[in-house]
Amino acid sequence: MTSGHASSKPARSAMMPQRGTRSPSRAIPPRSGYAADDPNTIPGFRMFALDEAARRHSEAGRDVILLTLGKSDLPLHPEIVAAITRAVSDPDRSSLVFPGGLPELREALSARYSALAGQTISPSRILIDAGTSSLYPNLLRILGAAGHEVVIPKPYYPLYRVAASLVGASVAYYNIDLRTMSIDVDSVRDAITTATRVLVVNSPGNPLGNVVPQDDMVAILRLLPADAFILFDEIYENALFSNESPLAPMLLHGSASASSRVVITNSFSKGYRMYTKRVGWCVLPQSQSEAMLSVLQHTRLTVDPSVQYGAVEALRREDEVRSLRTIHEARWKHAVAAFSPLSSVRLLPSAGGFYCTLDCTEFARFNGLASDSALALDILYRTGVATVPGEDFGLPGMLRLSFTSSRFEEAVDRLRDYFGGNATGAIDGHIGARKGAVP
Numbered sequence: 001m002t003s004g005h006a007s008s009k010p011a012r013s014a015m016m017p018q019r020g021t022r023s024p025s026r027a028i029p030p031r032s033g034y035a036a037d038d039p040n041t042i043p044g045f046r047m048f049a050l051d052e053a054a055r056r057h058s059e060a061g062r063d064v065i066l067l068t069l070g071k072s073d074l075p076l077h078p079e080i081v082a083a084i085t086r087a088v089s090d091p092d093r094s095s096l097v098f099p100g101g102l103p104e105l106r107e108a109l110s111a112r113y114s115a116l117a118g119q120t121i122s123p124s125r126i127l128i129d130a131g132t133s134s135l136y137p138n139l140l141r142i143l144g145a146a147g148h149e150v151v152i153p154k155p156y157y158p159l160y161r162v163a164a165s166l167v168g169a170s171v172a173y174y175n176i177d178l179r180t181m182s183i184d185v186d187s188v189r190d191a192i193t194t195a196t197r198v199l200v201v202n203s204p205g206n207p208l209g210n211v212v213p214q215d216d217m218v219a220i221l222r223l224l225p226a227d228a229f230i231l232f233d234e235i236y237e238n239a240l241f242s243n244e245s246p247l248a249p250m251l252l253h254g255s256a257s258a259s260s261r262v263v264i265t266n267s268f269s270k271g272y273r274m275y276t277k278r279v280g281w282c283v284l285p286q287s288q289s290e291a292m293l294s295v296l297q298h299t300r301l302t303v304d305p306s307v308q309y310g311a312v313e314a315l316r317r318e319d320e321v322r323s324l325r326t327i328h329e330a331r332w333k334h335a336v337a338a339f340s341p342l343s344s345v346r347l348l349p350s351a352g353g354f355y356c357t358l359d360c361t362e363f364a365r366f367n368g369l370a371s372d373s374a375l376a377l378d379i380l381y382r383t384g385v386a387t388v389p390g391e392d393f394g395l396p397g398m399l400r401l402s403f404t405s406s407r408f409e410e411a412v413d414r415l416r417d418y419f420g421g422n423a424t425g426a427i428d429g430h431i432g433a434r435k436g437a438v439p
């Protein structure tokens with residue numbers, strides 16, 4: 001861990017996107033050492049492209065296993081379904097409109113964070129949206145990032161880049177070291193300038209399943225300029241394999257200056273398995289909650305109250321969350337056992353969350369596969385397993401595997417055979433970029 005002080009480094013003005021034009025700034029290499037990003041282009045999510053290719057492949061009669069979306073294929077607990085159904089069939093409840101979220105849900109989340117932080121976290125600081133995805137551009141805007149700079153991890157969940165782009169902020173990166181799976185705190189220091197308004201931390205991380213320890217968070221808070229915010233994405237906090245202490249308590253309870261500069265985001269999509277129900281939330285400093293509520297009044301109006309009643313019920317079902325974690329850990333162990341003997345690929349260590357990452361760089365190069373999308377398609381057509389190209393996350397040469405399929409082990413065995421040279425599948429109808437032979 002490295003310590004330091006808030007940066008007074010001047011803004012990277014040359015990197016700022018120019019409104020309405022294709023910015024020449026994209027030619028300037030980011031200091032993180034990764035390929036330059038065009039702030040004006042929103043790339044498609046390759047995860048959905050692979051999901052779609054898999055659907056077509058399945059319709060053509062192939063047996064396909066999806067390791068794409070972080071969406072559990074286990075059914076919802078019947079009590080959660082019942083809570084939603086009861087609300088749907090009750091016109092008084094199903095027609096409620098609360099732009100900031102159902103009061104019962106905000107109260108329940110307030111009780112949960114208050115217990116964690118050991119101090120009252122008022123429901124007025126907690127706002128509900130249709131998942132966290134739609135919160136990000138709005139949060140960046142109210143936190144003052146528009147026209148300034150957002151610092152995000154690399155690898156990243158792509159939402160952070162897209163949200164920054166949507167509000168006209170430029171993006172700088174800090175690194176997660178792929179050997180230690182820790183934040184390179186020096187790269188955080190390098191990324192921060194006087195233009196930095198928001199720094200995103202994601203723990204446990206997507207795609208790596210890395211965990212940010214408290215010491216690193218303290219170091220980051222020290223480096224943060226006084227007028228900047230941390231956006232802490234804890235969406236996988238209940239999916240860790242170990243009993244690592246959550247960071248939310250220190251972020252909410254820390255010194256007044258720290259807690260007033262942190263926004264936490266979380267969701268019912270992952271551990272609570274309510275992906276398609278679209279319920280997420282943020283915990284804001286009191287100073288920002290009014291502004292965010294106004295934004296939701298104009299841009300959201302309401303999240304379906306019926307699914308919010310389901311979310312209240314889900315909060316009473318922590319046993320469900322725990323059992324999902326146990327299932328995912330068993331799947332992770334299976335992946336370790338399957339891939340460890342192979343020399344053609346390397347499984348990056350995951351401490352939890354919904355995913356693990358397979359480094360296929362050497363394999364793809366050796367087999368003349370032009371990109372990890374080409375590799376993912378080759379795998380899909382030969383083995384029937386759909387994976388996510390690492391390019392989505394700034395991890396070229398890698399594939400992300402989601403633990404969420406109940407056929408995960410079978411899928412991993414097929415991948416092991418593919419990378420170990422025992423794949424038997426045909427490339428039906430596949431127009432891939434593959435030039436060489438898969439061993």
Ligand SMILES: Cc1ncc(COP(=O)(O)O)c(C=O)c1O
Nearest residue numbers: 131132133157206235267269280
């Ligand atoms: C790290 C991370 N943050 C945010 C999200 C957005 O989730 P949702 O919109 O379902 O809350 C996801 C979804 O996969 C994610 O992986």
